Amino acid sequence: MEYKILASTMYIKAGQAVKGLHDPTVAGDYREIAKLYNDSGIDKIIILDLSDTDEEHEKNVQVIGEISKTVDIPICGGGNIERMADVKKLFFAGCKQVILNGDKASAFEIAEDASARFGKEKINVSIKNVDFLFKHQEELRDHFHEILVLNPDILDAIDLITDLQYVVTMQQATFDEIVDALSRENIRGISGPVINDPGRDIMALKTELYKRGINMDNFEPKLKWSDLKLNSDKLVPVIVQDYQTDEVLMLAYMNEEAFEKTLSIGKMTYYSRSRQELWTKGETSGHTQYVKALTADCDYDTILAKVSQVGPACHTGARSCFFNEIVKKEYVEKNPLKVLEKLYKSIQAKKNDPEERSYENYMLEQGLDQILKKCGEESAEVIIAAKNADSDALRHEMADFLFHLMLLMIEKDVTWEEITRELAQR
Numbered sequence: 001m002e003y004k005i006l007a008s009t010m011y012i013k014a015g016q017a018v019k020g021l022h023d024p025t026v027a028g029d030y031r032e033i034a035k036l037y038n039d040s041g042i043d044k045i046i047i048l049d050l051s052d053t054d055e056e057h058e059k060n061v062q063v064i065g066e067i068s069k070t071v072d073i074p075i076c077g078g079g080n081i082e083r084m085a086d087v088k089k090l091f092f093a094g095c096k097q098v099i100l101n102g103d104k105a106s107a108f109e110i111a112e113d114a115s116a117r118f119g120k121e122k123i124n125v126s127i128k129n130v131d132f133l134f135k136h137q138e139e140l141r142d143h144f145h146e147i148l149v150l151n152p153d154i155l156d157a158i159d160l161i162t163d164l165q166y167v168v169t170m171q172q173a174t175f176d177e178i179v180d181a182l183s184r185e186n187i188r189g190i191s192g193p194v195i196n197d198p199g200r201d202i203m204a205l206k207t208e209l210y211k212r213g214i215n216m217d218n219f220e221p222k223l224k225w226s227d228l229k230l231n232s233d234k235l236v237p238v239i240v241q242d243y244q245t246d247e248v249l250m251l252a253y254m255n256e257e258a259f260e261k262t263l264s265i266g267k268m269t270y271y272s273r274s275r276q277e278l279w280t281k282g283e284t285s286g287h288t289q290y291v292k293a294l295t296a297d298c299d300y301d302t303i304l305a306k307v308s309q310v311g312p313a314c315h316t317g318a319r320s321c322f323f324n325e326i327v328k329k330e331y332v333e334k335n336p337l338k339v340l341e342k343l344y345k346s347i348q349a350k351k352n353d354p355e356e357r358s359y360e361n362y363m364l365e366q367g368l369d370q371i372l373k374k375c376g377e378e379s380a381e382v383i384i385a386a387k388n389a390d391s392d393a394l395r396h397e398m399a400d401f402l403f404h405l406m407l408l409m410i411e412k413d414v415t416w417e418e419i420t421r422e423l424a425q426r
Helices: 030-040 054-070 084-092 107-118 130-135 137-143 152-161 175-182 202-211 256-265 336-352 359-366 368-387 391-411 416-424
Strands: 005-013 016-020 023-028 044-049 075-079 097-101 123-127 146-149 166-169 187-191 236-242 248-254 269-272 277-280 289-296 303-309
Touching: 005 030, 005 054, 005 166, 005 202, 016 030, 023 030, 030 044, 030 054, 044 054, 044 187, 054 075, 054 084, 054 416, 075 123, 084 097, 084 107, 097 107, 107 123, 107 137, 130 137, 130 152, 146 152, 152 166, 175 187, 175 202, 202 256, 248 256, 248 269, 248 303, 256 269, 256 277, 336 359, 336 391, 336 416, 359 368, 359 391, 368 391
Parallel strands: 005 044, 005 187, 044 075, 075 097, 097 123, 123 146, 146 166, 166 187, 236 303
Antiparallel strands: 005 016, 016 023, 236 248, 269 277, 289 303
16 A cells, blocks of 8 residues: 655745745755755655746756755655756756646646656646646646645545545644545645644654554554563663664664654654663754664664764764774775775865875866866776776776776765765666
8 A cells, every 4th residue: 555645845946945935034954954854754855946037947956956965755846847958957956756837838748748758657747726627637647647736625626537646735734634635545645834844743743644544654663572582671772873874873772662752753762771761862962863774683682773863973972982993903995885985085185185296186186178088088998998808907997987087076076975866866
């Protein structure tokens, strides 16, 4: 059964996040807002570009691109889409879907081309009235995946006219009204100010909705506390890792109450052996740990937690609690991403603090044209090596190409994280 979703809505005006379609008040740093949505349990972010000019449109698309680098959840972009090129820009900025404005006559022409090129599952449409549905039922079915309903008063009519799934934007709603809306057969989810409210506990809302029979993507565990083996203190140790880098951050303990609360609120909660009480990480410091995954080990006596860590994990202010070296044997790192990151950082360090007779500094001083020329030469060497039977030569040339590609990345301020994020979205 498909999950129902809770989608936040961000409004971008003049390169900033604003409070609403008709409220140009700056809402705060768009990166921080997006990161909060990403970690708090929101399933999708709808971003609406409120630009009036092409120049402002370009600025807002750049903001959407920066937001996409900040979050892991899907982004659906809409707003000032006048031509197919605008659809491409939003996809290139990192959007999983785009929303065309059903009030614009150009929407269907763009949708026909866009759905053929990118797939119908990536093209949505926003509507305000049922007249649109009556007139364009065939086009809706052929070219659109989902409807963004901007007027919740027309839901009954929508259910009678089409079986296309939809997300409804709601300004305000009681819990029972949210339940009633999500109980509709064709509704995909709810968006808008009722979900945007920073005071709303999204994970708690999902838990309550689940109890009312609404299928939500929340932390419904495959293992129960009773499945775990407790230590002599009736606790289970928890090893905490950064969900992106796998860096080990800390070790703590859970009792049953801490376990259940962690699942309920989506924030790591532990049992303090010294204070003999529960504590939710970040409750006083702000250094919250948002749950991404919990996994038991083979003996069911230890939990591995993958988290999104806000700020440092250690009470000393260090990123990780593990920094007191005991012994260390030198070894050759072979983890691909770590190798690439280490080399990238080495080149970056030489750019910031040049070394005499450094090849990296020589190339960076020569500038973009020389770096591009070298990248071209190295890519040709890869092609030549690939045509020959010498696999060692091919590996060597590919390594040379990647090295010079990193020079280009540093010259153009592109990181490996941005590259891997782009690859992950394909």
